Amino acid sequence: MAAHNILNIKIALIGNPNTGKTSVFNHLTGLNQQVGNYPGITVERKTGSCKLPNGTKGTVMDLPGTYSLNASSMDENVVIELLLNKNDKDYPDVAVVVTDVENLKRNLLLFTQIKDLELPTILVINMSDRMEKKGIALDIPYLEKLLKTRIALVSSRKGTGIDTIKELIVNYGALPTEPCLNASGIDNEYFNGLRNAFPNQLLYKLWLVITQDVNFGQLERKEIERNSSFAKSKAELKRMQQKETIKRYQFINDVLKTGQTIDNAKANDIRAKLDRVLTHKVFGYVIFLGILMLIFQSIFSWSSIPMDFIDESFAALASYTDTHLPPGKLTDLISQGIIPGIGGVVIFIPQIAFLFLFISILEESGYMSRVVFLMDKIMKRFGLSGKSVVPLISGTACAIPAIMSARNIENWRERLITILVTPFTTCSARLPVYTILISLIIPEKMVLGIFNLQGLTLMLLYLLGFGGALLSAWILNKILKLKHKSFFVAEMPNYKLPLFKNVGLNVLEKTKAFVAGAGKIILALSVIIWFLGSHGPGEAFSNATKIVSHQPENKTLPENELNDKITAYQLENSYIGIMGKSIEPVIRPLGYDWKIGVAIVSSFAAREVFVGTLATIYNIGSSGEDEATIKQRMDNEVDPITGKKIFNFATGASLLLFYAFAMQCISTLAITKKETNSWKWPMIQLIGMSGFAYVVSLITYQFLK
Amino acid sequence: MKTTLAALKKGQKAIITDLNIDAVPLKLLEMGCLPGNTVELLQVAPMGDPIYINVNESHVAIRLETAREIDVEFIPNSL
Numbered sequence: 001m002a003a004h005n006i007l008n009i010k011i012a013l014i015g016n017p018n019t020g021k022t023s024v025f026n027h028l029t030g031l032n033q034q035v036g037n038y039p040g041i042t043v044e045r046k047t048g049s050c051k052l053p054n055g056t057k058g059t060v061m062d063l064p065g066t067y068s069l070n071a072s073s074m075d076e077n078v079v080i081e082l083l084l085n086k087n088d089k090d091y092p093d094v095a096v097v098v099t100d101v102e103n104l105k106r107n108l109l110l111f112t113q114i115k116d117l118e119l120p121t122i123l124v125i126n127m128s129d130r131m132e133k134k135g136i137a138l139d140i141p142y143l144e145k146l147l148k149t150r151i152a153l154v155s156s157r158k159g160t161g162i163d164t165i166k167e168l169i170v171n172y173g174a175l176p177t178e179p180c181l182n183a184s185g186i187d188n189e190y191f192n193g194l195r196n197a198f199p200n201q202l203l204y205k206l207w208l209v210i211t212q213d214v215n216f217g218q219l220e221r222k223e224i225e226r227n228s229s230f231a232k233s234k235a236e237l238k239r240m241q242q243k244e245t246i247k248r249y250q251f252i253n254d255v256l257k258t259g260q261t262i263d264n265a266k267a268n269d270i271r272a273k274l275d276r277v278l279t280h281k282v283f284g285y286v287i288f289l290g291i292l293m294l295i296f297q298s299i300f301s302w303s304s305i306p307m308d309f310i311d312e313s314f315a316a317l318a319s320y321t322d323t324h325l326p327p328g329k330l331t332d333l334i335s336q337g338i339i340p341g342i343g344g345v346v347i348f349i350p351q352i353a354f355l356f357l358f359i360s361i362l363e364e365s366g367y368m369s370r371v372v373f374l375m376d377k378i379m380k381r382f383g384l385s386g387k388s389v390v391p392l393i394s395g396t397a398c399a400i401p402a403i404m405s406a407r408n409i410e411n412w413r414e415r416l417i418t419i420l421v422t423p424f425t426t427c428s429a430r431l432p433v434y435t436i437l438i439s440l441i442i443p444e445k446m447v448l449g450i451f452n453l454q455g456l457t458l459m460l461l462y463l464l465g466f467g468g469a470l471l472s473a474w475i476l477n478k479i480l481k482l483k484h485k486s487f488f489v490a491e492m493p494n495y496k497l498p499l500f501k502n503v504g505l506n507v508l509e510k511t512k513a514f515v516a517g518a519g520k521i522i523l524a525l526s527v528i529i530w531f532l533g534s535h536g537p538g539e540a541f542s543n544a545t546k547i548v549s550h551q552p553e554n555k556t557l558p559e560n561e562l563n564d565k566i567t568a569y570q571l572e573n574s575y576i577g578i579m580g581k582s583i584e585p586v587i588r589p590l591g592y593d594w595k596i597g598v599a600i601v602s603s604f605a606a607r608e609v610f611v612g613t614l615a616t617i618y619n620i621g622s623s624g625e626d627e628a629t630i631k632q633r634m635d636n637e638v639d640p641i642t643g644k645k646i647f648n649f650a651t652g653a654s655l656l657l658f659y660a661f662a663m664q665c666i667s668t669l670a671i672t673k674k675e676t677n678s679w680k681w682p683m684i685q686l687i688g689m690s691g692f693a694y695v696v697s698l699i700t701y702q703f704l705k
Numbered sequence: 706m707k708t709t710l711a712a713l714k715k716g717q718k719a720i721i722t723d724l725n726i727d728a729v730p731l732k733l734l735e736m737g738c739l740p741g742n743t744v745e746l747l748q749v750a751p752m753g754d755p756i757y758i759n760v761n762e763s764h765v766a767i768r769l770e771t772a773r774e775i776d777v778e779f780i781p782n783s784l
Contacts, residue, residue: 068735106737106763235727242726245734249761271764272747281751373766377752386755386766410730487730488771492757492764 009058010090011050011169014079014114015098016107017065018366018493020126023156023502024098025062028165033509052170061090067106069113070241071212075407080212083117084205094120094172096165101127101136102494104260108252109245111147112180116204120175121149122168129155135263143259148176157499179204181251186243194230211237274495278370288371295358295396296459301452303350307435310350311631314343333530340615341526345519348608352428353511355397360506362393364498372490382470383477384421385414385488392418392469395425396462399668401510402427403675410487417476419675420685423668424469424661426462429607433659434461436611436631441652464660472688521606529576529602529616536574544570571617590658590694591651591701593639600658607664650704654697662693708779710758711772713746719777720744721760728774737761744777 013028015021026033029048046062063082064075071077082088083095095114099107104125114121125138144151150168154161168175184191184203194206210230232240277283322335362368368390376386387409395402402422409415426434435458442454540547548554548566557565571577579601580594587597599613618633637646663669669682676682713719721740729738738744738760747764748757755768 067732070731070735103762105761106735109735238731239726241731242734242739245731246739249737249739275748275757279748279750279757284751369766373748373750373755373757376766376768377750377754410732487732488755488766488768489730489732489736490755490766491736492766494764 007057009052009056009094009169009172010092011058011060012082012090012092012095013060013062013098014083014095014110015065015124016067016100016103016110018491019065019098019100019103019107020156021065021098022062023499024096024124024126024154024162024165025060026501026505027156027159027162028058028060031505033505050166052166054170056170058166058169061092066110068110068245069208077212080208083114083119084208092119094122094169094175096122096124096169098124098126101125101131101138102134105249105252105256108147108255109248111149112183112248112251113204115148116179116183116202118177118179118202120172120177122165122172122175123147123149123151124154124161124165125151126154126156128153128161129158134269137261137263139259143255146180146255146259148178148180150175181248183207183244183247186240186247190230190240197230211241269494271494275370275492278367279374284370284374288374291358291362291367292393295355296462297455298354298358301455303354304435306350307347310343310347314339314346318343332534333527336534337527337530337616338523341523341612342519343612343615345515345523345608345612347432348428349511349515351431352397352515353507355428356507356510357503359394359397360503360510361498363390364496364503366493366495369490369492373492376488376490382473383414383417383480384473385409385411385418387488387490388414388418391422392425392466395422395427395469397428397510399423399425399427399665400671403668403671406675410489413480416676416681417473417480419672420476420681421469421473423663423665423685423689424465424472426465426660427607427665429665430461430659432608432611433603434458434656436634437647437652437656437659439631440635440647441649461656461660464657468661468692521609525602525609526612526616529598529613532576532579533571533574533617536570536577538573540573541570544573576617589701590697591654591705593646595637596646596651596655600664604664604666606667607659610659650701653704654701657700658693658697660693661689661696663689708777709773710744710746710775710777711756711769713744713756713758713772713777713779715746715749718743718745718780720780721775722778723776725774729771733765733767733771736763736765738763738765738775743780744775 011028013021013025025046025048028050033046033048048060048062050058050060052058061082063079066076066079069076069080069083071080082090082092085091095117097107097111097114099111111121111123123143131137138153140151140153152161152164152168154165184195184207191203191207195203198206210232278287318335318339321339322331325331325334362371371389371393372386374386375389379386379388388406391402391406394405399422402425403419406415406418406422409418438454438457442457445453447453447456535541545566548569549562554562554565572581576598577594580598583597583601584594587600592600595614595617598617599610602613603610614634618637634647635645638644639646663686669686672682672685673679707722710719710721721738721742721744723740724738742761744758744760746756747759750756750766753769755766756772757764757766759765
């Protein structure tokens with residue numbers, strides 16, 4: 001067959017934020033989605049496959065939401081770079097622009113820009129189920145004629161109109177590709193010159209290259225500016241962009257004057273009423289605090305049931321494989337390395353799922369924007385923006401998507417400070433460490449009748465995280481000598497009932513990405529640590545049995561105690577024991593022994609490795625009692641010199657604080673490097689946070705011991 | 706009466722007459738904050754800043770320092 005017969009249509013889904021673009025994407029692709037993630041963990045560009053009429057297949061790309069093709073953030077750059085580079089392997093055959101019927105005027109601005117790229121374009125008018133309630137009527141044939149496109153009236157909430165989109169996609173060859181207005185009319189002389197100098201290029205594309213700071217493959221800005229008559233100052237360019245925007249709105253207003261009628265009597269909605277309560281100077285904060293409490297309650301209280309179950313199941317599974325598989329190195333690797341390692345990842349799932357569930361509901365409903373509005377003035381005092389609230393709250397799930405969500409902060413200085421301090425917030429990777437340490441050192445009792453003391457401690461650690469973030473933001477705000485104009489533009493979307501499907505898919509996808517990303521690291525490290533712990537150099541390791549049993553004080557010991565001594569001796573002389581011993585002088589003042597030292601070193605890759613590492617070390621180091629959970633093993637650890645418990649209150653408190661403040665996440669450092677485009681800032685994070693953690697833990701231990 | 710957007714009271718409407726192009730972000734212009742358009746002040750945040758406006762059917766929050774760069778003319782009796 002002929003090669004030009006396209007069997008797989010590439011579709012780009014484009015639209016303003018809050019237009020239900022992702023809902024449309026979910027309808028088109030169902031569960032056939034792939035999430036392209038950053039090397040670390042999280043989402044950048046989503047693609048999905050879509051079944052079209054007549055057996056045709058489509059690949060849908062859900063591009064980040066953008067207000068226009070004038071990029072002001074990295075997310076928006078993704079859209080422009082793709083749409084301007086015809087040689088990109090993802091360059092779409094057809095563009096689908098999603099708009100919200102209640103914000104049609106504003107949403108059409110982006111549409112007119114996409115049309116200027118002379119790409120087959122479909123206009124989706126979403127949320128059509130609200131038209132009647134809002135008194136909106138549309139003249140579709142008229143709009144199609146003036147906007148030079150085909151329109152699909154869709155309700156992603158009700159699932160209607162999706163087939164119309166698919167029909168239009170299959171027949172994309174019939175879509176008009178000419179622009180719907182002549183934007184170059186704002187400066188005819190300039191644009192005519194441009195057209196004559198680059199006759200083979202699309203005029204609007206040239207204009208975008210001149211005004212944007214992004215890479216467009218072969219067409220470079222320098223090349224255009226070599227011809228000095230096209231070089232303009234930033235202020236001049238912005239003035240022209242303003243003219244362009246006005247011109248586009250004039251066109252849109254004219255089109256909508258006839259194409260859209262709104263019955264204003266019906267336009268009143270519950271937005272104003274809800275805003276009055278949710279942004280109220282007292283109730284607003286009370287409600288916000290209540291929601292935060294609910295989130296934390298769910299994290300440590302509701303998710304503890306499935307977590308205990310997972311913990312015990314994995315302990316049982318490990319002992320089952322140990323007793324039922326033929327003894328040998330492979331069995332040891334499975335029961336002591338791999339199973340505890342996987343258990344350390346799986347145990348996260350309930351907490352992560354709860355966190356992403358709440359965050360996704362808050363964003364979907366439109367409430368998050370009200371929090372941004374409510375908090376801006378307070379956050380500004382710390383050198384942050386109201387929009388920093390979103391990263392700081394999302395940071396309780398994972399710092400990586402949180403740092404990426406700082407992208408919509410317009411002011412570079414506020415954005416940088418947000419990125420730098422977000423890792424202080426208590427991410428879910430710290431939770432297993434906190435959970436296990438708290439259960440070891442804080443008694444399980446009630447205070448004042450209703451508060452669980454362990455729960456309160458966890459709450460305190462969360463507050464400490466936020467406190468650390470705010471304090472360091474305040475310090476950075478004093479130190480950083482960055483001058484930047486204070487820009488803050490936050491859209492306040494209409495309130496919506498979150499769609500179960502959207503929230504569910506979001507939780508599923510984020511949890512999956514997290515478990516897969518963190519899982520690989522944890523699994524690999526567990527295996528490495530198991531290997532280093534069960535092998536060692538020289539005589540001391542290989543002849544441990546002989547050496548220990550020949551020591552005079554051990555001659556009279558019963559057999560099982562002797563075996564314990566042998567395994568302990570072996571562990572101390574293994575590779576990992578030698579490594580741990582060598583760093584012991586540095587961590588001894590904080591109250592840690594060399595085993596904890598190994599766990600800390602290995603958790604520099606990712607914090608959650610801490611528990612898994614200790615599990616592996618203690619597993620190797622114990623000869624009997626297979627059924628014990630990680631917690632029991634830790635509780636049983638005794639200092640061989642003093643005879644006291646290793647995880648006593650002073651050591652536990654010092655460890656908790658160390659994990660609260662130290663920067664122990666390679667993925668976060670990598671994302672900070674990526675977002676700030678410099679190694680300077682992640683290094684400041686690493687040294688600043690870890691140094692602070694060391695000092696705080698040192699003081700705590702020395703004071704409490 | 707001529708003044709800036711920062712002087713608007715809650716519920717009051719005005720028409721944008723001019724704006725300082727260097728101090729107003731392009732994104733706000735793209736949302737329809739342009740000369741000739743009507744703007745209404747919907748809410749003021751608890752500590753007086755930022756403000757929450759409806760301009761050109763865009764509902765958006767901006768800081769007072771930006772609002773001061775936008776000249777408006779009150780629509781009489783709009784309160």
